[in-house]
Amino acid sequence: MPSTADRPHADAGAPLLQLDHISKQFGGVKALDDVRFDIRRGEVLCLAGENGCGKSTLIKIISGVHRPEPGAVMLFNGRSVEGLDPAAARALGIQVIWQDLALFPEMTVAENIAFESNLGARPRLVDYGAMKAAAVRILGRLGVKLDLQAPLRTLPIAQRQIVAVARALVAEATLVFMDEPTASLSQAETDALLAIVRRLSDEGIAVVFVSHRLAEVLDVCSRVTVLRDGRLVGTFPTEGMTQTRLTQLMTGKTFDYAVQTRDLSDAPVVLSVENLSRAPDYADVSFTIRRGEIVGLTGRLGSGRTELALSLFGMAPAAAGTVTLEGKPVRFASNREAIRAGVAYVSEDRLQLGLVQPQSISDNTAITVLDSLLGPGYLISARRQDALVDDWVRDLGVKIGHPDHAVSTLSGGNQQRIVLAKWLATHPKLLILDSPTVGVDVGARAGIFAIVHKLAEAGMAILLISDEIPEVYFNADRILHMRDGRIVGAYVPGETDIDAIEGAVHA
Amino acid sequence: MSTETLRRAEGRRFAPRIGGDVAGLLALLAAVVVLLGVAAPGFLSLSTFTSVAFQLPELGLLSLAMLMPIISGGFNLAITFTANLSGLAMAFVLQSQGGVDAGLGAIAAGVLAALATGAFVGWLMGTIIAYTGAHPILVSLSTMIFVRGLGEFLTRGGDISGVPGYVQAVGQGTVGGIPAPLLVFAAAVLLWAVVLSRSRLGFATRMIGSNIEATRFSGVPTRRSLTLIYMLSGLMCGIAGIVMLARFNSVRVGHGESYLLITVLACFLGRVDPFGGFGRVLPVAIALVILQVIASGLNQLGASQHLSTALWGGFLLLIMVVRSVWASRFLQVMFGKR
Numbered sequence: 001m002p003s004t005a006d007r008p009h010a011d012a013g014a015p016l017l018q019l020d021h022i023s024k025q026f027g028g029v030k031a032l033d034d035v036r037f038d039i040r041r042g043e044v045l046c047l048a049g050e051n052g053c054g055k056s057t058l059i060k061i062i063s064g065v066h067r068p069e070p071g072a073v074m075l076f077n078g079r080s081v082e083g084l085d086p087a088a089a090r091a092l093g094i095q096v097i098w099q100d101l102a103l104f105p106e107m108t109v110a111e112n113i114a115f116e117s118n119l120g121a122r123p124r125l126v127d128y129g130a131m132k133a134a135a136v137r138i139l140g141r142l143g144v145k146l147d148l149q150a151p152l153r154t155l156p157i158a159q160r161q162i163v164a165v166a167r168a169l170v171a172e173a174t175l176v177f178m179d180e181p182t183a184s185l186s187q188a189e190t191d192a193l194l195a196i197v198r199r200l201s202d203e204g205i206a207v208v209f210v211s212h213r214l215a216e217v218l219d220v221c222s223r224v225t226v227l228r229d230g231r232l233v234g235t236f237p238t239e240g241m242t243q244t245r246l247t248q249l250m251t252g253k254t255f256d257y258a259v260q261t262r263d264l265s266d267a268p269v270v271l272s273v274e275n276l277s278r279a280p281d282y283a284d285v286s287f288t289i290r291r292g293e294i295v296g297l298t299g300r301l302g303s304g305r306t307e308l309a310l311s312l313f314g315m316a317p318a319a320a321g322t323v324t325l326e327g328k329p330v331r332f333a334s335n336r337e338a339i340r341a342g343v344a345y346v347s348e349d350r351l352q353l354g355l356v357q358p359q360s361i362s363d364n365t366a367i368t369v370l371d372s373l374l375g376p377g378y379l380i381s382a383r384r385q386d387a388l389v390d391d392w393v394r395d396l397g398v399k400i401g402h403p404d405h406a407v408s409t410l411s412g413g414n415q416q417r418i419v420l421a422k423w424l425a426t427h428p429k430l431l432i433l434d435s436p437t438v439g440v441d442v443g444a445r446a447g448i449f450a451i452v453h454k455l456a457e458a459g460m461a462i463l464l465i466s467d468e469i470p471e472v473y474f475n476a477d478r479i480l481h482m483r484d485g486r487i488v489g490a491y492v493p494g495e496t497d498i499d500a501i502e503g504a505v506h507a
Numbered sequence: 508m509s510t511e512t513l514r515r516a517e518g519r520r521f522a523p524r525i526g527g528d529v530a531g532l533l534a535l536l537a538a539v540v541v542l543l544g545v546a547a548p549g550f551l552s553l554s555t556f557t558s559v560a561f562q563l564p565e566l567g568l569l570s571l572a573m574l575m576p577i578i579s580g581g582f583n584l585a586i587t588f589t590a591n592l593s594g595l596a597m598a599f600v601l602q603s604q605g606g607v608d609a610g611l612g613a614i615a616a617g618v619l620a621a622l623a624t625g626a627f628v629g630w631l632m633g634t635i636i637a638y639t640g641a642h643p644i645l646v647s648l649s650t651m652i653f654v655r656g657l658g659e660f661l662t663r664g665g666d667i668s669g670v671p672g673y674v675q676a677v678g679q680g681t682v683g684g685i686p687a688p689l690l691v692f693a694a695a696v697l698l699w700a701v702v703l704s705r706s707r708l709g710f711a712t713r714m715i716g717s718n719i720e721a722t723r724f725s726g727v728p729t730r731r732s733l734t735l736i737y738m739l740s741g742l743m744c745g746i747a748g749i750v751m752l753a754r755f756n757s758v759r760v761g762h763g764e765s766y767l768l769i770t771v772l773a774c775f776l777g778r779v780d781p782f783g784g785f786g787r788v789l790p791v792a793i794a795l796v797i798l799q800v801i802a803s804g805l806n807q808l809g810a811s812q813h814l815s816t817a818l819w820g821g822f823l824l825l826i827m828v829v830r831s832v833w834a835s836r837f838l839q840v841m842f843g844k845r
Binding site for chain 2: 353426
């Protein structure tokens with residue numbers, strides 16, 4: 001791991017961008033309150049904080065989308081840039097890569113990278129030759145090879161991320177904001193992206209990194225600016241900073257990270273999987289989960305872990321092998337049968353599969369248990385539905401405005417609680433959690449796992465799938481390691497060192 | 508995005524209650540009535556009410572048939588010809604039992620034949636859409652061509668007329684001064700309102716319309732639901748077919764063909780989300796009344812048949828413009844800019 005301090009530019013020169021007394025009010029809500037921010041040429045800086053802390057507002061002010069309240073000082077290269085608008089910000093080389101990337105799925109890689117450079121050209125024709133040349137040049141600078149003619153939608157998310165970075169560079173960026181760039185990347189893909197970030201830094205481009213993954217924040221950034229509730233907590237060098245300390249700064253709370261394994265070898269087996277195979281996804285998978293046990297399943301994206309989970313959930317039938325649930329062999333023809341038998345599956349893709357985003361919080365909670373809500377005439381009883389939703393919202397501490405609001409209006413952490421609620425309402429015996437903290441705040445993660453541990457205490461068998469080793473290490477009783485569709489390792493946290501597991505998984 | 512999602516959330520309430528959308532549409536209806544009342548002397552009369560009441564149910568029943576597929580994120584382009592075929596089935600049963608002299612038993616058999624025909628066509632469509640994943644527009648368009656062709660073959664392009672008096676009463680009679688077809692329509696509206704807002708199928712329809720995969724992952728039987736949605740749509744076509752047969756004392760393939768796109772318009776004017784997932788029955792019913800009132804009013808203005816169609820279209824364009832401008836202003840005031 002290269003030390004961040006000895007990289008060139010990291011400490012060199014005057015600030016590229018300097019902000020002071022930045023406040024922003026929306027209606028009665030103070031989104032930002034007297035915040036100071038600065039970044040130097042070529043510096044990689046992290047902007048950290050929980051959802052709603054004001055990160056996005058700050059980025060929008062710097063990129064000219066929002067105007068700060070009067071009294072703000074904004075200096076770019078020492079020159080005042082008050083009254084910045086989006087066009088002016090772009091002219092200064094300020095580029096934002098939002099989490100959704102804002103690319104064009106039907107256009108080719110080359111078009112996505114270079115289309116902006118073609119805008120306003122005379123004659124008003126698309127110069128494909130020049131576009132391709134520009135794309136080749138930029139990708140060369142990044143040291144990446146991509147098929148320029150491939151439509152963007154055929155690319156995996158990691159490569160789309162690179163396309164978005166390349167597009168920012170075409171526009172002669174001096175300061176690039178990256179919003180949660182690694183949220184949906186595997187560890188290897190994250191490493192590749194971080195290498196690109198370092199390359200940008202070496203070229204003198206300043207990068208502001210927004211991420212929930214604290215390990216990579218500490219790895220790639222030289223300083224971290226922490227916001228909480230719209231106020232500046234402070235800007236700290238990452239040298240000597242720990243994840244625990246950073247979490248504390250972001251949330252204002254202390255969380256204990258400690259291995260908490262329990263010996264449950266006497267508890268009855270809930271799930272037993274024997275020699276389960278499904279080509280080409282996984283083969284010869286065997287393991288058990290006991291009552292009250294949390295089994296962690298880790299491995300890179302594409303290791304077959306999600307496919308295995310879908311098989312257990314009745315949505316991708318296994319070709320061979322047996323699954324036994326509470327002593328009875330089961331073979332589900334659909335997920336309905338699996339749910340009825342007591343299996344619940346929290347999908348890794350909360351946006352597309354976990355929740356029906358535009359629909360209400362209430363309906364999303366009730367969707368799994370409609371049959372139990374029927375009143376007279378086989379009609380859904382509004383009273384029962386309201387009672388069910390109220391109970392779960394209270395039990396899981398979900399922060400909502402009104403149950404009739406769309407579930408998409410909730411933060412990631414609260415959405416995930418609704419997902420948990422809808423599955424817990426089915427009273428599952430086996431709960432499969434597939435990457436349950438993707439896009440969830442640090443503070444909210446702790447809350448989710450507090451719920452999970454309570455469920456385990458109450459006797460639920462839990463399969464926790466994650467590619468973040470610390471997540472399984474500090475939450476599971478046992479860890480299984482999956483690679484290329486096979487289980488290649490089994491560890492007990494505490495007995496095996498976390499670094500050894502990291503090494504084995506990401507080797 | 509947040510104002511959009513808020514608007515959508517506001518648009519759906521579990522218990523049917525008077526929301527902003529209904530109030531807005533009622534205000535629009537009042538404005539239309541006043542405007543036409545001033546422009547056309549004699550518009551505010553019993554005869555206008557009667558003409559609206561007799562003409563509304565056909566379009567209304569077909570619109571209800573269109574509503575569920577649209578909320579589920581689909582379409583049913585076969586509604587008018589399915590209604591024709593259903594009417595035809597009933598007419599055949601009646602003809603075989605003595606035509607105008609057919610007895611009550613034959614009428615009951617005819618009604619069942621019409622409902623069964625409509626439901627079967629819908630079931631066929633729904634099954635194909637649910638199990639092959641083919642797009643509803645393509646499936647229902649193919650079905651429309653098939654059903655029309657079948658009907659034309661069976662009638663040799665002509666019409667079949669002559670139904671018993673009891674049947675004609677359903678289309679032309681009154682009960683306590685209220686036109687019978689209007690009562691049929693009111694009952695259908697009530698039934699649909701209950702199905703959509705209170706039944707598991709209605710719940711599934713909205714969920715499927717927003718995101719069918721997430722709905723399937725939650726354990727909702729999406730295929731069975733889709734099949735049922737189109738089957739109910741076909742059933743409603745069957746009811747429309749019976750009413751049309753009763754009103755005109757005859758059935759002809761192609762009757763009511765021009766209603767097809769107007770049913771879509773009625774749904775959208777009634778605040779149904781064109782992309783699926785959201786929509787309620789009551790606003791659609793009010794939108795239908797508005798459309799029919801405008802049509803009747805233009806007739807009374809004495810505009811020529813052809814010009815009145817153009818005027819009707821122009822009026823609708825105006826409503827759409829006013830509505831979207833009003834809606835965006837309203838949302839800005841309500842939620843501020845984001």
